[in-house]
Amino acid sequence: MRIQSEFVEGFGQLAELPEAVTVFGSARTPEDSLEYKMGVELGQKLSRAGYAVITGGGPGCMEAANKGAREAGGVSVGLGIELPFEQSMNEYVDLGIEFRYFFVRKTMFVKYSCGFVTLPGGFGTMDELFEALTLVQTRKVTSFPVVLMGTEFWGGLLDWIRSTLVGTGKISPADVDLIHVTDDVDEAVRIISEADQNRGARLKEEQRAVRNTIGDAQ
Numbered sequence: 001m002r003i004q005s006e007f008v009e010g011f012g013q014l015a016e017l018p019e020a021v022t023v024f025g026s027a028r029t030p031e032d033s034l035e036y037k038m039g040v041e042l043g044q045k046l047s048r049a050g051y052a053v054i055t056g057g058g059p060g061c062m063e064a065a066n067k068g069a070r071e072a073g074g075v076s077v078g079l080g081i082e083l084p085f086e087q088s089m090n091e092y093v094d095l096g097i098e099f100r101y102f103f104v105r106k107t108m109f110v111k112y113s114c115g116f117v118t119l120p121g122g123f124g125t126m127d128e129l130f131e132a133l134t135l136v137q138t139r140k141v142t143s144f145p146v147v148l149m150g151t152e153f154w155g156g157l158l159d160w161i162r163s164t165l166v167g168t169g170k171i172s173p174a175d176v177d178l179i180h181v182t183d184d185v186d187e188a189v190r191i192i193s194e195a196d197q198n199r200g201a202r203l204k205e206e207q208r209a210v211r212n213t214i215g216d217a218q
């Protein structure tokens with residue numbers, strides 16, 4: 001089955017990836033914009049912090065993050081999507097995989113990264129952002145930071161989330177804390193790596209608990 005083979009191939013090709021962060025954002029961001037510049041800086045700094053950078057492999061913000069990763073000598077990954085119109089992977093992708101199904105590709109973004117950073121974008125970006133937030137809110141993934149870059153761009157959405165979603169009880173006030181917003185690339189990287197360290201500490205705690213339980217049972 002085509003869907004199954006797409007999962008199997010994706011898992012196989014990404015299994016060896018170092019720890020990675022996925023960067024989302026508009027396919028339409030022009031190269032001479034501040035947002036593109038921010039994407040390049042983000043790709044560079046994530047790479048220097050030791051993370052592979054995964055994007056959707058397309059133009060705009062995706063290209064910017066891949067470019068930054070390539071420039072910093074990092075691992076630059078593109079998980080592309082087959083579209084009805086001709087479009088190739090951006091030129092800064094070193095490891096590229098093309099998917100036919102959006103939902104298979106989305107699984108790969110979550111499975112192979114330890115956090116998401118979202119640059120300004122449109123429908124595609126919103127879809128990816130809210131999927132991530134739903135997974136974190138329902139604890140399908142844990143210690144998974146979601147960072148939004150661009151306080152001005154995201155401000156209106158956050159106001160609406162607080163006033164309308166919290167205001168009418170559709171989400172709890174604590175759910176708003178799942179979202180980190182910043183204009184500072186260093187802060188975005190710091191949020192990701194701190195969550196990473198917490199995850200490491202929690203894992204050790206769990207391993208110790210398991211060892212103690214086994215010890216008690218012997």
Ligand SMILES: CC(C)=CCNc1ncnc2c1ncn2[C@@H]1O[C@H](COP(=O)(O)O)[C@@H](O)[C@H]1O
Nearest residue numbers: 024025026027028056057058121122123124125
């Ligand atoms: C100019 C144009 C429409 C190109 C489409 N080419 C694309 N190539 C790869 N991923 C994409 C593309 N369009 C949307 N996406 C996915 O949706 C997000 C961007 O959608 P949008 O531009 O914000 O809504 C990206 O993070 C990416 O994962």
